[in-house]
Amino acid sequence: MQLSGLDWLLIIGFFVISLGVGVLVYFKGQKNVDSYFLSGKNMPWWLLGVSMVATTFAADTPGLVAGIVRNDGVFGNWVWWSFLLTGMLTVFFYAKLWRKSDITTDLEFYELRYSGKSAAFLRGFRALYLGVFFNIVIMAGVCLAAIKIGHVMFGFSALQTLLVSSLITVVYSLLGGLKGVLITDFIQFFIAMVGSIWASIYIINLPEIGGLDALINNQAVQPKMPFFPDFTNPKVYVPVLLVPLAVQWWSVWYPGAEPGGGGYIAQRMLAAKNKKHAVGATLFFTIAHYALRPWPWIIIGLASIVIYPTTASLQEAFPSLDNHFIKDDLAYPAMLSFLPSGLLGIVVTSLIAAFMSTISTHLNWGSSYVVNDFYARFVNPKASEKQKVRLGRISTVIMMLFAALLSLFLEEAKEAFDLLLQIGAGTGLLFILRWFWYRINPYSEITAMLVSFLIAVVFFINAKLEAPWFELASHYQLVVGVVITTTCWVLVSLFTRPTDANTLQKFEEKVFETGKKFDFLKQKILAFFSGVVGVYAILFGTGYLIYQKPTYSIFCFLIALICALIILKLWKKLT
Template sequence: MQLATLDWVLIITFFIIFLVVGIVVSKKAGKSTKEFFLSGRNMPWWLLGISMVATTFAADTPGLVTELVRVNGVSGNWVWWAMLLTGMLTVFFYAKLWRRSGINTDLEFYELRYSGKSASFLRGFRAIYLGVIFNIITMAGVCLAGAKIANILLGISQWETLLYSSIIVVIYSSLGGLKGVLITDMIQFFIAMIGSVWATVYIINLPEIGGLQELLTHENVAGKLNILPDFSNKEMLITLFIIPFAVQWWSTWYPGAEPGGGGYIAQRMLAAKDEKNATWATLFFNFAHYALRPWPWIMVGLASLVLFPNLNSLSTAFPNLETNMQGHDVAYAAMMTYLPAGLIGIVLTSLIAAFMSTISTQLNWGSSYIVNDFYSRFINQAASEKQKVLVGRISTVVLMLCAALFSFYIKSAKDVFDLLLQIGAGTGLLFILRWFWNRINPYSEIAAMVISFVIAIFFFINKKLSTPLFELEGYWQLIIGVTVTTLCWIVITLITKPTDDKTINTFESLIFGSESKFHNIHFKILGFLLGIIGTYSFLFATGYYIYGNLSYAIALTITSIICAGVLIKIWKKII
C-alpha cells in the first residue's frame, strides 16, 4: 500500500523523538553500568510498569493473538492468559525479594544463593545461555514479525526491513541505556494503545464488516466467540485449558512470565526506588498486560475472518509475500491495509514502536548479562566503568545482527512461542523453590537448563525435517519436557551436596532479614488469589460488554472492584 505524506511525517517524527531521547540521556547513561543497565536504581513504579507492558507488546504480539483467534477462537488465548498465575506469583511473593537483594542483574543471584566454582560457572554459562542464545531466539521472532508487517504495509523485503530498523534501534538503545528505553517505552505505550483501539473501531465499522453486531453474528465469527474452551472438545480442552493451568504456568520459563521473576522483568524490579515500587510496578504490568490490552487485537483477529477467511485468501491478496512468511499471523497486518491516511501512520508508528521497544529492552538486558555476568566477572575483573559500557554497546550490535540473521530460519510468532515454552519446560518449579528450599544447588539448575534445552532442540529439529521421525502433539512434547526435566533436576538435587550453611545464612539474612521465610504467607496467598480473580474478571467483563451480555459484564465488573478493594485493604500486610 502507498502511505500518504501525513503517514510519513508521523513515522519520521517518531524516529526523531526516539533518537533525541537516546542522545539526551546518553551522557549520564555512559557514566557507569549501574546507570546504563539500572538507571541509577531510582525509577518510580508507574514508569517501570508501563515499560514492562510496552516491552511485552512486541511487533509479533498482535500477530500471535490474531493467529490464536483465527485458529482456535477467542479461547485460544488461554495458552498465554494462564501465565497470569505466574505473574501474580512474582508480584506477591518475589518482587520485594528481588529489590531487597540489591544485585545488578538477576544472574548475580547465583553467587549470592550458591557457593563455589559451580555457582560461578552457572552464572557465566547462564549469561551466555540467556543473554545470547535465548535472547537471540526471542528477538528473531520479533524481527520476523516486523518484517512481515513491513512487507505487507510498505512492500519492502525482510532484509531491507531488518537493515533499516536495526540501525535505528541499535543507535538509540546503545546510547541511552535503560533510562532511554524506559522513556521511549512510555511514549510507545500510549501511541500503541491509541493506535490499536482507534484502528479496531475503524475496522469494525468498515462497510465490508458492517459494524459490531454484524461482525459478531457473521458465520465465520459466531463460532469463535467463546471465552472458555469447548469442554466437549477433548483436544481443545487439553491444549487450551488443562495444560496451561495444570502444567504450563508453574513449570515453564518464558520471557515476561518467569516463575519467581527474571529477565527484563527482574531488571526493572532491580531498577525500582524501593521494594514497594518494585511490587507496584509488577502488579500494574500484569493487570495491563492481561486485562487492559488484549481485546483490540482479538477484535481485529475476528474481523480478519470476514475479509480473509483462510490462508489462501491471504496469499491471494498479498502475492508478493514470501512463502516462508505466510501464515495466520500476517492477518493483523493485512487488516491494517484498510486504514485511511493518518490513522495508518499512527498504527504503523505504534507497530514500529512496539518492535523497537521490545528489541531495545532485549538488547539492553542481554548486554547487561554479557557485561556484568561474563565479561567483568570472568574476562576482565579490573575493567573500568567506561570499558564495561563500551562492551555493552558492542554486544548490543552483535546481538542485533545475530537475531536478524536467525529470523530467516523461523516461520511464525507461534513457532517462537512454542520453542521458548519448550526450552523452559521443567525449569519453572526450580525457580519458584530455590528461594525457600535450601537443598537446591547449582547442579540442580545446570541439570534443568541443559536437559530442557536438549529436549526442546530435539523436538524443534524433528519438526523442521522434511520427513519428521515422529508426529507428536505440542502439548505432549511440553508434558514430556516438563516431566523429564523436573524429575532429573530433583534427583540431581537429592544426590549432590547442598550449598554450605554460611552462604545460606548470609543469603537469608539479606533477603528475609529478621522475618520468617513465610511471614504473612496467608495474606500473600490471599493477595495472589485476589489479583488473579480481579484481573480475569476485568478481562472477561470487557469481552462481555463488547458481546452485549450486560448481566455477565456487570457481575464481573463488581467482582473486579471487590477484589481491588480487599487487596488495597490488606496491602500493608503483603508488603
C-alpha cells in the first residue's frame, strides 16, 4: 500500500497534536499523584464519557468484530453485546458509590471495605496482578492488532510497528498523566468515528461490492446478517447467545465491562467532579459503546466476505506476513487497503488514535496501581509526590515493553479476548455483591482470583497441546470456570470470618447514606431495564435501517425513545 503525501501529513499532524497535549499538561501532571492519575478529581461527565469510549475503541476492536462477523455472523457479537447489562448495572447501582468513596484507585476499596492484614495483602496482590500481569495481557492484544495494521498499511515488520507505535504512545503518556490522556482521547474519539463511518461508506460502494443493495443481497453475506442465531440449533445459539446472556455478563470480569465497575472505568468515575458527573459519564459511555459504534465495523466485516471469502485469500493478498498472523481479524485492515488518498490517511490516523488511546489509558491505569497500591502503600510509604510520579513513569515504560514482547506470541484478537474472559470467569458476582453482602472478605477475593486463574491456565495449556488432555468447547470452559470459581469463593466466604464490624460500618457510612442502602431500589431496577432495552433498541434500529427495513427500524427507535423518557423521569432520584 502506498500512502500519499496528504496521508502522511494527516498522520504526522496527529502525532504532533498528541505530543503537544502531553507537553502542555506536563507541569500540571507532575504536581502530585492525584493530578497525575485522577486530573485533580474535577473532570466533567462528557470528557470522561468520551474517554471511556475512546479507550474501548482499541486498535484490535474493529478486527475482533470483523473476525466475529466472518466466523459466526452478526449475531456472534452477542459475546460482547451481552456486557451491556454489566454496563447498565454499573451506571445505576455503582457509579454513584464509586465517586462517594473518594479514593484514588479502585484498589483502595479493599482497605476501605475490608480489615486486617489480609485486606492489605489483597490490595498489594491485586496491584501487581491487575496493574501488571493482567494489564500486560490486555495491551498485548492491542499490540497484536497494531502489528497487523502496520504490515498492511505500511509494510512494516512486527518489530518496526511495535517500536514506532509504542515509543510515541509512551512519550505522551509519560508527559501528561491522566489529563493528557483524557484530552487526546477526546480528539481521538472523533477522528476514529469519522474514519470508521467514512471508510464503511466508501468500501460498500467499491465496484467489487456494488453498493449497499448488492451487499445485503449477496448470497455469501446473507447467512451472516441476522441479529439472532438459529434457535433450532443449540450448537449455534448456546455459545453465542445463551451463555453470554445467562452467565457471562454477571460472572466474568473483563476490562471495560467489570461487574460493579472497576479498572479504568472506575478511574474515570473517581476523576469526576461529583457523583452526578460520574453517573452521566458512565451512561454516555454505555450508550456510545454498544449502540453507536459497532455498525461501521460490522459493515466492513460483511464486505470483506465478498472480497476475501477465506483466510487463504488473505494469505494470497499478504504473502509476506507471518502465517500465524493470518486470521480473520486481518480482514479489517485488509479492506482498508482499498481506500483512496486522504481518506486512507484519516482512517490510518483513526486506527493509530485507537491504539494510542487504549494503550495510554492502560499504562496510566496500571502505573497508578503500581505506585499508589504497591509502592507507596508497602515499599516506601514516605515517598514524596515527585518520587511517586517518577515511579509511575518508569513502570509505564516497563509495562509497554513486556506488552510488546507478549504480542509476538499471540495470533488473533479473539484468542486474547477468550483468554481474558476465562481468566475473569467466576469473579464477577463477587464484585457485584461485595458492596452489600457482609460475608465477603479478602479471602473470598483471593480465592476467586487464584481459582479462576488456575482454571484458565489449564484450559490454555490444554488448547496448545498437540494431543489435548480433553476436548471441551470454549463456552463450556467458561461455564465450568464460573461454576467452580463461584462455588469456591462462596464457600470460603461462609467458612471464614467476615470483616470487622467497625470497618463495615465506616464503609457503609461513607458510600451509603445512613439507613438508605437500598433506597430507590425499584427505580434503579426500572432504570436498569429501561437502559438495557433502550440501547439494544438503538443498536437494532440502526441495523434495520442499514438492512433497509424501515418499519422495524422505526419501531425500535420508538421503544428507545420511551426508555429514554423513563430514565429522564428517574434521573434526579438516581443521581
